[in-house]
Amino acid sequence: MTQPIVAVENLRVLFPTRDRKETVKAVDGVSFAVQPGETFGIIGESGSGKSTLGRAVVCLLKPTEGRVLHNGGNPHDLSAAELRRARREYQIVFQDPNAALNPRMTILRSVREPLDIAGTVPSGDRDRVALEMLDRVGIAPEFSTRYPHELSGGQKQRVNIARVLTVRPKLIVCDEVVAALDVSIRAGILNLFADLQREFGLTYLFITHDLGVVSHVSSRIAVMYLGAFMELGAPEALVSRPYHPYTEALMSAEPVPLPSHMRTGQRIVLQGEIPSPTNPPSGCRFRTRCPIAKDLCASKTPDWREMEPGHFAACHFAEPRP
Ligand SMILES: Nc1ncnc2c1ncn2[C@@H]1O[C@H](COP(=O)(O)OP(=O)(O)O)[C@@H](O)[C@H]1O
Ligand code: SF4
Ligand SMILES: [Mg+2]
The missing domain is CATH 3.40.50.300 (P-loop containing nucleotide triphosphate hydrolases)
Structure with missing residues (x-):
C-alpha cells in the first residue's frame, strides 16, 4: 500500500x-x-x-x-x-473566481505572487514562469497586463489554476x-484539470x-x-x-x-x-x-x-x- x-x-x-x-x-x-x-x-x-x-x-x-x-x-x-x-x-481553488485575485493586481502579478512569497524561483525568472503557466492554462500573453474585471469567469478560473500551479x-x-x-464552458475547464493532472x-x-x-x-x-x-x-x-x-x-x-x-x-x-x-x-x-x-x-x-x-x-x- x-x-x-x-x-x-x-x-x-x-x-x-x-x-x-x-x-x-x-x-x-x-x-x-x-x-x-x-x-x-x-x-x-x-x-x-x-x-x-x-x-x-x-x-x-x-x-x-x-x-x-x-x-x-x-x-x-x-x-x-x-x-x-x-x-x-497542498493548494485550493475556490468556487468564486474572484476569491483569490486581487482586483488591483494585473493578471501577471497575481500569478507571480505565490512565487514571490515562496522565494523558490530567482526573482528574474518569475515573470517567465508565470507567463508559461498562463500559456499552459490557455490564457494568451496579452491578458497578462489586464486586471481581473477585464476577464470572463472562465478565464479568471484558468488564472487561478495557473496561480496555484506555479508553486508545483x-x-x-x-x-x-x-x-x-x-x-x-464547464467542460473546457474540467478537461484542463484532467490534462494538468496527467x-x-x-x-x-x-x-x-x-x-x-x-x-x-x-x-x-x-x-x-x-x-x-x-x-x-x-x-x-x-x-x-x-x-x-x-x-x-x-x-x-x-x-x-x-x-x-x-x-x-x-x-x-x-x-x-x-x-x-x-x-x-x-x-x-x-x-x-x-x-x-x-x-x-x-x-x-x-x-x-x-x-x-x-x-x-x-x-x-x-x-x-x-
Ligand atoms: N467560519 C464558520 N463559522 C460558523 N459556521 C460556519 C463557518 N464555516 C462554515 N460554517 C457552517 O458550517 C456548515 C457547513 O458549511 P460548508 O463547509 O461551507 O458546507 P458546504 O461547502 O457543503 O456548503 C454550514 O452550516 C455553515 O454555515
Ligand atoms: S435513517 Fe435511513 S439511511 Fe439512516 S440508518 Fe435508517 S434506514 Fe438507513
Ligand atoms: Mg461549499
Whole structure:
C-alpha cells in the first residue's frame, strides 16, 4: 500500500454559532485517505460541510478533533515557517473566481505572487514562469497586463489554476470550481484539470454538489450529509448500485449531465430541508428525510460498513449484495 497523500482521521471541525451559545458541527467525524494521482470526489448538498473539510485538508482550518495527515505527517506539528513551506504542496481553488485575485493586481502579478512569497524561483525568472503557466492554462500573453474585471469567469478560473500551479503543488482541492461558470464552458475547464493532472502528476480532492461533474473525473466519490460520510465508492458503483437511501435519492434527482449508462429510472424526491448542523438528528443523521427510517435509526448511529470491496455505506438496513 502506498503512503496516502492525505489521510483524514476522525476529523471534526466545530464552529461557535454567532451568539456563541451553540456549536456548528460542520465536519462531524470523517475519515478517508487519498492516494497519489487519484481524483477523490466529495458530493453533497449545500451546507453539508464540504468546504470546511476542503479547507481543513489544506490547513486553512485546524481540526477541532482528529487529524489531517500529509504524506503521513501532521502539518500542525510543524513550526510556522515549516508549515508555510509544506502548505505549498497542498493548494485550493475556490468556487468564486474572484476569491483569490486581487482586483488591483494585473493578471501577471497575481500569478507571480505565490512565487514571490515562496522565494523558490530567482526573482528574474518569475515573470517567465508565470507567463508559461498562463500559456499552459490557455490564457494568451496579452491578458497578462489586464486586471481581473477585464476577464470572463472562465478565464479568471484558468488564472487561478495557473496561480496555484506555479508553486508545483502535489494536491489541489477543487472546491466547486465550475459551479459559478456558464454551463457551456464547464467542460473546457474540467478537461484542463484532467490534462494538468496527467502533466503535473497532480492529486485532486474534487468537491461539488453536482454529480454530473464529479462522476466524470473521479476515481472514488464520497457522499457527504450534514458533516459525515454516508457512502463511498467508485462512481459507477455509486450510481448503478447505491447502498444508502441518501445516495439513491441524489442519483435519482440528477438530470441530464450524467452519461446515459449511469442514469437511473425512477426519481426519489427528498422531503424537507437539510437539518441544522448545530443539532444533527440522533442516531442516523439522515433519518428525518429517509423514506425507510425505522425506530432503530433514531437510537443508534449506523456503522460504516464495507458492502463490497472498496464500497462503504452507513445504513442499518443496507445489505451486502451477492
Ligand atoms: N467560519 C464558520 N463559522 C460558523 N459556521 C460556519 C463557518 N464555516 C462554515 N460554517 C457552517 O458550517 C456548515 C457547513 O458549511 P460548508 O463547509 O461551507 O458546507 P458546504 O461547502 O457543503 O456548503 C454550514 O452550516 C455553515 O454555515
Ligand atoms: S440508518 Fe435508517 S435513517 Fe439512516 S439511511 Fe438507513 S434506514 Fe435511513
Ligand atoms: Mg461549499
